[in-house]
Amino acid sequence: MTHPASSADSAAALSVWVALESPTSHAAGVNGMMDLVAKDVAGLPIAVERVPGRDGLGDMVLLRAGLDNGQPAVALMSHLDTVHPVGTSARDLPVRIEGDRLYGPGVCDMKGGAWLALQAFKEVAMAGSAKRPLAFLFTPDEEIGSPTSRGLIEEVGRGAAAVLITEPARQGGKVVTARKGVGRFEVKLEGRPSHAGTRHADGRSAIREAAHQILAIEGMTDYARGITTSVALMGGGTAANVIPQHAWFSVDCRVTTHADGVMMENRILGLKAHDPDVAIRITGGMNRPPYEKSTAVAGLFETARGIAAGIGFDLQDAPMTGGGSDGNFTAALGVPTLDGLGIEGEGAHTLQEYALISSIAPRRALIKGLLETI
Structure with missing residues (x-):
């Protein structure tokens, strides 16, 4: 589905993000990740708002692009904090490529999804191909329950036609339509x-x-x-x-x-x-709050399935998962929310965490299609 050179380029670019360790409690590392986001969109038709962190935690970055036509936005959401302490990449989980696997702390949960979604967001913003305004919120504290970001997550969610969460895909590339x-x-x-x-x-x-x-x-x-x-x-x-x-x-x-x-x-x-x-x-x-598969969520999933079929793969959704995400907050507001749109991989929160390089291109294309279709 991709040329080896493009896969290699994507893996190299993502490796830079993974190498910058950003556990939730390490505000300097999290803010370094926010700097990388801002640098990646510099000079593009994308507005950048940076919200200072509080309570010892990192900042938030909110990107806006697309048409200013008064319509509700399509909102992407990613967290840039991870669970592995600083020093993990030097000792127990070095950033490395082995075949189709890119290893490193937080590569699956969820820097891989955040990175590939940002590339899709940039592509759509530069092409002007979205029907609605676009928003992309990067948060610093999802791994501890989003205590400082929940307010902005819900504010952005309330103004959205749909919310797309870039948590990692479930086994076999499944997306998430319900969480406990x-x-x-x-x-x-x-x-x-x-x-x-x-x-x-x-x-x-x-x-x-x-x-x-x-x-x-x-x-x-x-x-x-x-x-x-x-x-x-x-x-x-x-x-x-x-x-x-x-x-x-x-x-x-x-x-x-x-x-x-x-x-x-x-x-x-x-x-x-x-x-x-x-x-x-x-x-x-x-x-x-629970994230239940409402009729609106089911409809959003069917839209995603259609886009995936056009790309060349059969998208399925996973049974309700026990883990929570920021999608719980937006789904509870009644906003159609689709989760698990991030990279494929295994071992999240462990010292064997890896992402599948081959999943970057199709997941990026899926998010691009959603941004242009909704």
């Missing part, structure tokens, strides 16, 4: 400390209470309804010979419907202490 909603909660417990040997009966163990609460929360998992709850982070205690005064743990909750999100939020926030002498404080809630 995601809830995050923090539980803090305070008991009464005492000497574990001489005053054991006087103590009220925060860790013992945490054990009761963790079992209760994990027991809320209902696979038949698509609800999962898990506790993967916890801590507490002072010393081996002290009844623990403090304990804490984090809760992850996934749901398939808005109603179940409300129900689970109420259940978790409403938990009461098993031991009345231990205080329990629970904060948090549903962070990402």
